[in-house]
Amino acid sequence: MDLQIPEEINLFDEMVKQAKAYPKKVILEDPMNKYTYRKFLISVNVMAKKIEESLKNEKRVGLYLPNVTAQVVVLFSLFKNEQEPCILNFTMGAQNIIDCIETASVETVITSREFIKQADLGYVLEEMEKQVRIVYLEDMAAGISARHKLAGLLEARVAGLKKREPGQVILFTSGTESKPKGVILTHRNIYANIKQIFAHIELSPEDRIFNPLPLFHSFGMTIGSVLPFIGNIKSYLYPSPLRYKEIPKAIYKDKSTLFVGTNTFFENYAKFATRKQFQSLRIVVAGAEKLKKDVRETFQDKFGITILEGYGATETSPVISINTPKAYKEGSVGKLLPLMEAKIAKVEGVQEGGNLLLKGPNVMKGYLIHGRGFIPCGEWYNTGDIAQIDNEGFIHIIARLKRFAKIAGEMISLNKVEELALDCFGESSFYAVSIPDNRKGEQIVMFTTKNKISARDLKKFIKSQKLSMLYNPARIEHIDEIPLLGSGKPNYWRLEKLAKGE
Template sequence: MNLVKRLNEITRMHPEKNAYIFQNQPTTYGELGIYINRFAERLNQLGIKKGDHVALLLGNSPQFVISLYGSLKAGATVIPINPMYTQNEIEYILNNGDVKLVIALDKLLPLLEKLNERLPEFTQIIACPTPERELDIGQFPFLKEKTQTFTNMINEGNSKFEGPTLSDDDVAVILYTSGTTGKPKGAMLTHRNIYSNAMDTGLYLQMNHQDKVIATLPMFHVFCLTVALNAPLMTGATVIIVPKFSPSEIFQVVRNYKATVFAGVPTMYSFLLQYEVGKAGDLQSLRLCISGGASMPVALLQDFEKKFNVIISEGYGLSEASPVTCFNPLDRPRKPGSIGTNITNVVNKVVNELGEELPPGEVGELIVRGPNVMKGYYKMPEETSHTLRNGWLYTGDLAKMDEEGYFYIVDRKKDLIIVGGYNVYPREVEEVLYNHPDVVEAAVVGVPDPEFGEAVKAFVVKKNPDLTEGQLVDYCKEKLAKYKIPSLIEFLDELPKNTTGKILRRALKEQLVK
């Protein structure tokens, strides 16, 4: 079984049921099935064959849903990309991912025109209209010949298209996750991986066809992809697509549609709690709130639940595990501060450096096994062999387990910074800083931030005394996504190092505490 087959089953059983609602416009499962088949058949006409790589540069929208499922039905491997990424970041993923076709917002067409000559596999574009502006494709020579419109894709294709046979071990999605080397790694998730995690997560969270799930987390991120899109669709629920998070929008959506499930990162819950107009009864239709992406402060969890009288189930996951491995259970007591227990069919374990399981209460590395664990990293065999060992996925996160099987994250990966639920690896930011001609050395750490959990701080040794913080920030804006840009820069005469000359981030963090 896979996502495509399961969605076909839901479509046959409930053709008149709403699959999603977007900007007050509902689309039924029957209509969605037709759009997906037409889109898949048109991809086939454009030369997309089983195993070809297709990238999505889209925000939360019906176009994302149809493009995802249509591409999978055509047998393609889907690579979701944050449309807010810079040209350099997008170029690396398209090139490393051997992308043949890109489905993108039309406002990104100028960027894709620039990248055309440097990407050998890149041959086709499907342009999706951006509400605030529509570009004239005729002004781009390459795009004029190679671009199709999304509207034509879903209006002209064959609504009875069957598509190729999909195997469980075929790679369905490649999710690029930032690497400690500064280069993103493409986690290859098979059809078995993403289907099993959607079904097991939905089962664990007791999702059903009566649920109305709010999808305001970015769909290109694996948290939303599984928990707020695939899992609901696999159970016949209705997804309420919200393009951009805002407290007022969420309160309005819950009231208007009697939403039952909300998934967000801790920052979102903080904004909802602080929203002055929000009242205790505004979220009364919600039966469950889901939190992930970063650890939620216990005080925030308790204050939110007390005010709105709704349960928050905190969980844990990572791209390499499709992503969910743990959630606080709904049929047993929750434990604030815990990431919960094993979800259905997934096993978590805390081990020492030898891979030996540790007793409850002892801290070690969290490792995971299950049908959700990735096939490996795309074109990175050494990274794959380091992360996947003897059937286990080594997460790099330090954790402990209590006597009742609840897990607790003690620390994130050694240097990982979580900004509003997004992962930022210091090395990636440092490499950008090092490329500035006036920077001698740089080290990046995370610092507490009241709104986003953490913020990026850079310590810099400069060769030009006239170099300012503002100049460095402007430099970073050209090369990094917004959430990766340092919000604080401190200039030092030298950076702390060990006897071998390695920069000690730990010492910088200790200095911040003092």
């Protein structure tokens, strides 16, 4: 494929090109605000000047903001100033936030008083204030003068004359097992991923993205907040993916055509949405966790929608592969994006597939490690996922390498255990973890939100499938609600703690 990615990219400059071509097009919206390209460019010019006055020459700037238009204005303002946004995950605990700040050597964090109040994050802010200076959007907005506005307007007229230095963004891993790692994505990484997506799946300027995923989620950043300005596709930002009743109403009102989410989120939207509310949707993509069979079937039967499963990682900006309406295989995560290469490395004890290794222009620059600094990415990025690639090029994710239990010397996929429970009971609300076991090395504990589940029925089912009894959980425990990470994935680390009685 003849897809060329320039070596030097600044995403502000790329946004300006589109703003010059389509000044009156509404490109970004949330429940409170609406921006045309021209209004957005002027707002970015004004905010960039205010940030410059407040932060002087600080290279890295923390962002602690919700998924609303103001956050995207600040993001592109930092791009314009050739500063590096460090996007903090507001669902992390206070200690993890402090670890992120230390890892990236951040001195100032931009946030909002209204957001802190609404999200009840005052206790986190108190800890942050011990480490960094806090700058509030409300204070910057109050300090915007007629001079700032006039300068922003004049700059919009001559925008594009100055070429900016290539930039980068820092996102953070969830830090459930150790201190969070900073993932350094260059503007070129993000731009390349957007161009790869356009070359892989058919999108048009008439499409409308509905994005409830926050900026700290790499899909929310690249697809929901940057792609609109590079690809001239309007995005509607919704502040929380957890408002299961309201989101279908908002999709209907916006007439959105593209919707991205996780299996867990889609399972909950399906409980409240009507076919009419989802009638405008053309492309619905699931990522971040495996799409369960019952959720896929519910969307097909109730809404007439085929969910296209995709696959990505923060380290790859994030999209790696995706099914498309023209190239679709159930149970797979689609084919690799253009310009990417993959290979499978054998893993001892794992019978099916192997460790998936990747390279391409969308693969990160490297990690920031707490106490160690920058560690560049090698030639191949190790996903830590066990996968197979079939003879047609479709990728099948079997499990995370960490999602295996070693029982009596055998590697048992915890994803497979969950799938067996789904097949046995007809529902997907089962979550398996492994914990140490003195006799067999490890044991499997299954959590479920379903009442009256028979462990005996599951044992009989596993036997009927002629599978090893090592797939049978040591115990099944009821839980009222499955803990989630901010990305929408199940928080298996918390479940492990519960399984150990901690």
